[in-house]
Amino acid sequence: MDIATSVGINVVSDSTVLELVDVRKSFLGRAVLEGLSLSLASGECIALLGPNGAGKSTTISLALGLSETDSGRVELLGLSLPGSGHMARQEVGVVPQYDALDPDFTVFENLLVFGRYFGLHGAKLRARAEELLNFAQLQSRRTDSVATLSGGMRRRLMLARALINKPKVLFLDEPTTGLDPQAKHVIWDRLVDLKKQGVALFLTTHYMDEAQRLADRVAILDHGNIVVCDKPSALIKDVVGYAVLELWGAGADACVASIQQANPMPVEQRGANYYFKNHCADIVFTGLKESNPMGVDFIYRPGNLEDVFFSLTGRALRDD
Ligand SMILES: Nc1ncnc2c1ncn2[C@@H]1O[C@H](COP(=O)(O)OP(=O)(O)OP(=O)(O)O)[C@@H](O)[C@H]1O
Numbered sequence: 001m002d003i004a005t006s007v008g009i010n011v012v013s014d015s016t017v018l019e020l021v022d023v024r025k026s027f028l029g030r031a032v033l034e035g036l037s038l039s040l041a042s043g044e045c046i047a048l049l050g051p052n053g054a055g056k057s058t059t060i061s062l063a064l065g066l067s068e069t070d071s072g073r074v075e076l077l078g079l080s081l082p083g084s085g086h087m088a089r090q091e092v093g094v095v096p097q098y099d100a101l102d103p104d105f106t107v108f109e110n111l112l113v114f115g116r117y118f119g120l121h122g123a124k125l126r127a128r129a130e131e132l133l134n135f136a137q138l139q140s141r142r143t144d145s146v147a148t149l150s151g152g153m154r155r156r157l158m159l160a161r162a163l164i165n166k167p168k169v170l171f172l173d174e175p176t177t178g179l180d181p182q183a184k185h186v187i188w189d190r191l192v193d194l195k196k197q198g199v200a201l202f203l204t205t206h207y208m209d210e211a212q213r214l215a216d217r218v219a220i221l222d223h224g225n226i227v228v229c230d231k232p233s234a235l236i237k238d239v240v241g242y243a244v245l246e247l248w249g250a251g252a253d254a255c256v257a258s259i260q261q262a263n264p265m266p267v268e269q270r271g272a273n274y275y276f277k278n279h280c281a282d283i284v285f286t287g288l289k290e291s292n293p294m295g296v297d298f299i300y301r302p303g304n305l306e307d308v309f310f311s312l313t314g315r316a317l318r319d320d
Contacts (some may be wrong), residue, residue, distance in 0.1 A: 004109075006074070007038065007067065011113050011121070015042055016039050016040070016041055016078070017037075017040055017042050017077055017169050017200045017252075018039060018040040018063055018075070018076050018127075018169060018200065018202065019039045019040075019073070019074070019075045019166060020036055020037055020038050020039070020059070020062065020072065020074050021037050021072055021073040021074075022035050022036075022037055022071070022072040022073070022074070023034075023035070023036045023037070023059075023062060023069050023071075023072035023073070023074060023093075024069060024070045024071045024072055025055070025058055025062060025067075025069055025070055025194065026070055031224055032055040032225070033055050033058060033059065033060050033223060033225075034049065034224030034225050035056075035064075035072070035224070036221070036223055036224070036225055036226055037226070038110070038226055038229060039217055040169070040200050040202055041200065042130060042198050042199070042200050043167065043197075043198045043199070043200065044200055044201070044214050044216045044217070045191070045195055045200070045201035045202075045203060045214045045215050045217075046201070046202055046203065046215060046216065046217050046218075046219055047177045047203045047204070047211035047214065047215035047217075047218045047219070048202070048203065048204045048219050048221055048314075049142070049204075049205065049206075049208075049211060049218060049219070049220050049221065049305070049309060050204075050222060050264060051222065051313060051315045052219035053264075054221045054222060054223075054233055055221055055224060056173070056204040056221060057097070057173060057183055057204070059175055059204075059221070060204065061156065062074055062081070063076060063081075063171070064076070064081075064085065064089060064092065064094065064171065065081035065082035065083075065084070065085025065086075065088060065089065066082070066085065067082070068082050073181050076088040076089075076092065076169070077091055077092070077169065077200070087116070090118065090274075091163065091165065091167055091168045091169070092168070092169045092170070093162035093164075093165065093167035093169070093170040093171070094162055094170075094171045094173075095158050095159055095162045095170070095171065095172045095173065095175050096158075096173050097173040097174045099154050099314045100158070100174055101146045101149050101154060101156055101157060101161075102157065103145070103146060104146060105145075105146065105183055106142065106143050106144060106146070107128060107133070107138050107141050107142050107143070107144055107146060107149070107157060108133060108142040108143065109176070110146060110157060110161060110220050111124065111128075111133065111157075111160060111161055111164060112125060112126070112128035112129050114130060114161045114164050114166075115128060115304045118164060118165040120164065128164060129164070130161035132161070132163055132164065133160070134191075135156055135160055135163070135190065136153075136156040136159065136160035137156065137186070138153060138156060138157060138160070141153065144231065150183075151179055151180075151183065152179050152180070152182075152183025153179055153247050154189075154269065155175060155176065155179060155183070156186065156187065156190070158175075159175070159187065159190060159191075160300070165192075168198075168199065168200065169199070169200045169201075170194065170199055170200070170201050170202070171196075171202045172191070172203045172205075173204050174204055174205055174206060175191075175203070175205075176188075176205075176207065176210060176252075177206065177207075182242050184207075184210070188210070188213055188214060190296055191214055192214065192250050195214075197225060201214065203215065208257060208304060208305040208306045211232065211305055212232045212304070212305055215232060215233065217229055217230060217231060217307060218230065218231075218235060218308075220308070220309060220312055220313065222312065222313045227312050227313070228308075228312060230257060232305055235305065235308045236243070236302070236303045236304065236305065236308055237303075238311060239303075239307075239308045239311050240277060240303030240304075240308055240311060241277050241278040241303060242278055242302065242303070243277065243278055243279055243281045243282065243300060243301075243302060243303070244275055244276070244277055244299070244301055244302070244303050244304075244307055245275070245276040245277075245280070245281035245282075245284045245288075245298060245299070245300050246273055246274070246275055246298065246299050246301065247273065247274045247275075247276070247284070247288075247297070247298040248272055248274070248296065248297050248298075249294075249295065249296040249297040250294075250295070250296075251294025251295055251296045252272065252273070252274060252294075252296050254294055255292075255294045255296045259284060259287070263283065265280040265283070265284075266280060267280070268310070268311070270310055270316060275301070275307070277307075281300060284298075285298075286299040291318065298311055
């Protein structure tokens with residue numbers, strides 16, 4: 001029995017749990033979402049990627065019925081939002097971008113207090129909190145103040161707390177930002193378990209490895225709309241191709257100038273790094289292996305979501 005089964009997550013049939021259709025939203029006359037449409041099925045993870053300020057948190061807020069669209073339709077678990085938002089949210093979990101744990105309470109009390117918001121109480125609530133303590137691997141910290149927890153433990157507790165009501169849909173707004181690689185992997189393993197049990201995950205992230213690891217589909221948001229939405233591997237194949245030659249270091253500018261002089265070819269520049277793709281990557285890789293008089297650093301590698309993101313938006317995933 002895996003951990004999600006042990007915490008009694010609802011298993012629901014393959015069906016649409018969230019639908020946004022032609023959604024528009026402006027703030028102070030500035031359009032943030034301009035006709036966004038997307039859907040999410042149970043047991044599926046969709047990762048919404050976008051530059052800072054693209055509208056990811058706004059999309060989550062609308063999808064939860066916490067704010068109102070200017071136009072368009074939002075349905076969560078078959079209920080129309082924002083009108084039926086309160087009812088829909090009874091079966092939804094949210095892991096917000098920033099920790100919202102209560103510093104005056106212990107680890108276990110944080111779970112109990114949150115459960116009461118969903119009408120849980122007594123032995124049933126205590127049993128559920130115990131399951132989640134186990135899920136978050138925080139049994140040994142049960143009576144500790146949350147202020148004493150590490151960043152990874154706090155995020156695990158936030159995730160456990162969001163599951164108190166056995167949600168069918170879980171919204172995760174940058175769930176692992178600031179965590180070390182090991183702490184991230186623990187959270188990812190938990191999320192994969194939840195997905196297997198039929199929980200739908202709506203994820204926003206700046207981490208390409210997180211999207212690649214968890215998402216069945218990646219949606220890239222730019223200028224108020226979804227530019228592409230597909231499997232990570234399909235996006236990489238279609239937008240980038242099979243290979244990238246990345247080149248950087250002290251002599252990079254001069255090296256690229258000399259390559260271009262001898263054999264002009266498309267090259268992408270991101271900061272101090274240069275990127276050749278596919279056939280051009282092969283040519284430059286072969287050339288640099290034979291002769292690299294400027295001593296530049298280079299790597300020949302498969303394409304990744306960061307390359308997809310840059311090709312489509314002209315920006316890096318993180319610009320802060
Ligand atoms: N309540 C509000 N009033 C005015 N402007 C807002 C409001 N909420 C969001 N915005 C603006 O809408 C735009 C999108 O914000 P949003 O927080 O949705 O972006 P984001 O993609 O989540 O960004 P980040 O990656 O930095 O978290 C930003 O320009 C933001 O300043």
